[in-house]
Amino acid sequence: MTARIIDGKEVAAKVHEEVTAGVTEFKEQHGAIPGLTVVLVGDDPASLSYVKGKERACEKVGIATETILRDSSITQEELIWIVKRLNTDPAVNGILVQLPLPKHLDEDAVIHAIDPMKDVDGLHPENAGLLMLGQPRFAPATPLGVQRMLVQENVDMNGAQVVIVGRSKLVGMPLTALLLQKGIGANSTVTVCHTGTKNMAAETRRADVLIAAAGFPGAVTADMVKPGAVVIDVGVSRVEDSTRKRGYRLTGDVEFEGALEVASAITPVPGGVGPMTIAMLLVNVLQAAKLAVTNR
């Protein structure tokens, strides 16, 4: 069997269309443009590239966007001061502090300082808690993107055995909460594997839907995939490649060529989950703008 390749760019384009229509309607109704501000500390090339992608996508759908760039020498107080200023700025509907932050900064303290009504990353404890309770306000964009792709691909998630490899606060944890909920694209039986898992392959081989979010290439090999499973690869790593002009290529967590012969459908890297993350961030920003006017 050769798996069908799920085209994240195609699904993302559909979401972009919906957001563009939503932004136009919002402008007509409220005379304002939804706005996202991204805060980027330091000059990590991967983070810079993500942030550029976010800017381009915002411009495409008509969301106002600004990026605040700061040197990695910024202090905790200065960074929190910036976040608090954005909290009070009515033109800013969504705030995203790009992670990871340099080691000397307390990531949790910075995220906790974001107004939960502007937390389009869904990482503030209030939003994470609401998601866990089945009352989502903002869920993190990557899990939302994974779920939207599965729905778009008509994968029957109701009662499906889902195995997630990785328990991060950006992906594994919130995705578990999303897929456990009752409703469309959810109501699944979810197992989460992590560094403490005893027999990882035995767990992953039970998966109808296998989601790799461990963050390193080769975390999921072909022998870990059940024949006919749907494989979603959330990982993005840069690996050295002298044959490429940039000197590197992007690779996911899954041994792609091998898994392609076992799975029924699989997402590529790049061009799979990545574009969906950005698309769902746009959805969250539009939603934040709507919440801001209803709470005015």
Ligand code: GUN
């Ligand atoms: N770094 C990698 N992915 C993300 C994300 O979704 N949000 C934030 N804030 N930082 C990230």
